[in-house]
Amino acid sequence: MRDTIIAARGLSKSYRRGSENVHALRATDLSVGKGEFVSIVGPSGSGKSTLLHLLGLLETPSSGRISLQGRETSGLKERDLVKVRRGSIGFVFQQFLLLPTLTVEENIELPLLFSRKSVNKDRIAGIMEMLELTHRARHLPHQLSGGEMQRVSIGRALVNEPRIIMADEPTGNLDTATADKIYSLFKRLNEGGLSLIVVTHNMELAGRADRVIRLRDGQIISD
């Protein structure tokens, strides 16, 4: 039995869209163990991204509780949530969201600027080497392929030495071969002890995780 890194109880999220009340997620319970690789799958609008954002403390639930590494996060203000995210979670987004004026190396270093940590050049070089980006260190994002941009985004997620990586459709903008490489990279990171929660449409890639959670209409239908 693994120790739990993140646990959610009775998690739900609803919001107004015009006159309509949308229930994106309904009373969901979920636990992820340390070192576990979890895929969340489901059709569009099933609530999988909402679940990931709530677990990643990027938005607050309408109801329910989340504990991260045993620490209760309900009721924390945004300035405290920032510190929790900074210390524990690395995010990877479908659109990469790299800063176009920063080089590959600078994009990877960016979170250190906000966590007030000094830049360890050897560590940055190590991350770039692992991600096969060393030769691209001084390039700008527009000079990179989609797969390379996503690897930079993964490097940025790793630089603060998080306990868990959360990725929202990380291969959604990539071709099959590149997507496969990104998953292989996730698998290697997971084998190194990192926990991962990855939202994806791709059932085949999802199957490479330790555990697959299926959502429909804001509820877990299989785990």
Add this chain to the structure above:
Amino acid sequence: MNIFSLAAKNLMRRHVRTGLTVAGVAIAIAVLFSLLSFNAGYERQLGGELNSLGIHMLAVPKGCPYEAASLIIHGGVIPKYLSYSDLEQVRKIDGIEIASPMLLHQFFKDDKPHIVYGINIEEQKALKPWWKVEGRYFRDDETGAMVVGRSLAEKENLKVGQVLDFGPGKVPTTIVGILERTGNQDDEFHFLPLAAAQHIFGKEGQLTTIAIKVDDISKISAISKKLEQIPDIQVVTMTQVMGTIMNLVGSAQALLFSVIIIALFISAVGIINTLIMSVNERTREFGMMKAVGASGWDVSRLIVIETLIITLAGCAVGLTVALGGSKLVEGFVRGVIPYSPGGELISIDPFLILVCIGFALAIGLLCSIYPAIRCARLTPMEAMRSDLE
């Protein structure tokens, strides 16, 4: 990489827009600095010019408006005159060190006004000990001799020894001396012995004004009251002259300052517009930054620093332009205000430079507050999910 280099790189993403905003700030700061400098320089030069007259008050014919009396010292001519008996009465008053009679006359040559001062040279030398002359001074009883100011000599290409036909009777008059540059209005005038000037212009026995120097400046007010008791005389002190001239230029200054305020307002609106556009375009990026560890304060700081870079760069460009183009601005402003003293009107005052830098910082902070607070309040997903309206 630090927050400053990150802000600078963000600004270079839209370099044309950033450049135009910097230009807007630069124009506002250049106008602000030029006019503040002009204002300070104007008062200083005017005060200096009045001091350089070496006199404490002027006795002028009664009924002469203050404005006209004030302009006498700059060559203004009034159609009323004092007499030698007035001069005698003035000289009888205790406490007056020098009472020097003067006749002023104006004539036009090539449509340009020329001012002639008929003076008692020894008294004027006592009033203006800094006067130096190339050539020599005339004697008070001399005829056919004159001294000219340095600027006038340069403009008219006049030389010592040259003979000019002077006045309606074309009286041949030799330039016996050219004053060394004084930096004030004396550089522009013709000086003749008083009696000779009265004869040439048909004003025998007539005086335009009497320049008075007292032996103790604390007695100015008392002596002024005694002078006012002489039936034909009205007294204008130098403080009144300065006040009158400052009133004359006051309305022009009000217009100039309203131009500054409008320029600064337009500049501020431009900066806010640029910032809001820039922040709107990057809302998703700010959301990403928050997701990877940036606090609301970090995002606000980034926006404020970007704005301060724009305003301080604009300030640097504006000050450079203002300092480089001060002569042009001085020429322009001289053209729109009723009277301006000689000498450098725009002064390079470090205090005014600090005022402009402070002003640029204040504008930057003021303009960045709204976008910074708006962006800081968004949760990461609010920022990433939608663009700001």
